[in-house]
Amino acid sequence: MPQAARWGSKVASRVATAVPREEAASATLISGEACAGGWLLDESVRGRELLPGFVHLPRLIPPASQQALLELAFSVAGESRTQGQSGGWYRQEADEKWSLNDGTKARFWDSISRFPTGFRELGIALAKLAARDSAELRGPADAFDPRVGALNYYTSTGRMGWHADDYNFAKKERPIVMANLGDAGEFGFKLRKNDPDQSVRLNSGDVIVFGGRARDLVHAMLRVHPDTAPSEIRAPGAVGVRVGRTSITWRDVGPEDGLTFNSDERLGLTVTENTLPKYLPKRGGASRGAACRGCKASSTVDGQYCQKCWDAWGPQQQR
Ligand SMILES: O=C(O)CCC(=O)C(=O)O
Ligand SMILES: [Fe+2]
Incomplete structure (x- = not known):
């Protein structure tokens, strides 16, 4: 079985069993033809438009779905921790030990076909939910067709500097959709480089979407608030491992935009003729x-x- 399909079936079945009955009663099942297992989202949550085209939906993703998504992220980014292959979130140092591929944080992205069934549909659903509360997002969300999934992991000291997302990492006319899991993070943002800095705390289960006039939002992960993950969220994997902060972004972009697959190339870990x-x-x-x-x-x-x-x-x- 090809790797993507193998992971798809494994994680989808975990997602299906991770959602308890009580929560199913209070949340809406986002279902779709390809959304095996489904994802629970709290559709009663309304977005706050922090800037035209930049919407924050606090706690849109209920805890059981947070846990399932976190497991999905750790599975996909840990999948190829094998010498000679893409290292996912990890890279092997000269002493053969594995460490996070970007110091105090780790980054991974690849074609959405490498993610389990239903992942793409979840990104589309999140974009549409955000667009209910932003006229600016309606067009970009309607056309949104995510083709890349990107996973960031931050330790308690992980940060990301100020930047706007390149057009080779998300089309100019499409939104960027992000889910936040585990520890809370202070997300810096401003419309333009010289505007005053603003920030919003993103808690586990929060979703942000920026597009339209906010597509070039200048943003940063200023700091992680350590040990603030909800008590019911557990780190997938070994007991005692810290949950940390994970962000997942859905991106509508492809090779025609100059995207290089996969993240190892962009991080300078491997060089191919496409880099x-x-x-x-x-x-x-x-x-x-x-x-x-x-x-x-x-x-x-x-x-x-x-x-x-x-x-x-x-x-x-x-x-
Ligand atoms: O993890 C975050 O909060 C920010 C991620 C981000 O800006 C990116 O991956 O381009
Ligand atoms: Fe970014």
Whole structure:
């Protein structure tokens, strides 16, 4: 059985059994043809539009669905912790020990086909629920067709610097949909770079969506509030492992937008012929002769790419 299908069936059955009866009575089952098992969402939650096109839906995802989603994230991002393959959230150091692939945090993304059945439909449902409370989001949410799932894991000291999401990581005209699980996080945001910083606390089960005029929202994960996960949420995996904070984003984007698959390439962990120059790891030493593979400039720093193409990769390092 192909890997994606294997994981799909495994996680979908876990999701189905994770939702208790009591909760089923008070929440609405979002179902769909491909949504085996279904996801429970509290549709009575209304969104707060923090900026035109930026909506926060507190506790939209009830605890049982939070737990199921967390297990899904840990399963998918831990799937390929095998030497020679994509390391998911992990990478193997020289001493052969596995560690998170981005220091105090970890990042992973790949085609939505690698995620279990129902994951894509959940992203679509979340976008539509947010659009009830933002005229700005209606068009972008109607057209939303997520093709990539991205999973971030933060330890208690993990952060992400200020940035706007590139168009090669989500189409310009489509929203970015994010679910928050585990420890709460302080999410910094502003419409433009020079606007005053604002922040909102995102608790486990909260969803945010930004699109339309807020598609280029400048945002950051300022800090994690350690040990604030709801008591009923458990870290999947070994007993005693901290829950930490996980964010899941659904992204409507594909190779036609210049997306490189998968996250290992963008993090500079592996380089393939598809890796964009700006994601190549920086090295020193100028060399002349070959034209730059990125922009055809005549001088390259390593025989392949020019300094400008190397430098374009730099800002990604701050993430
Ligand atoms: O995890 C978060 O809160 C932010 C994630 C994010 O901005 C990203 O992955 O681009
Ligand atoms: Fe982002």
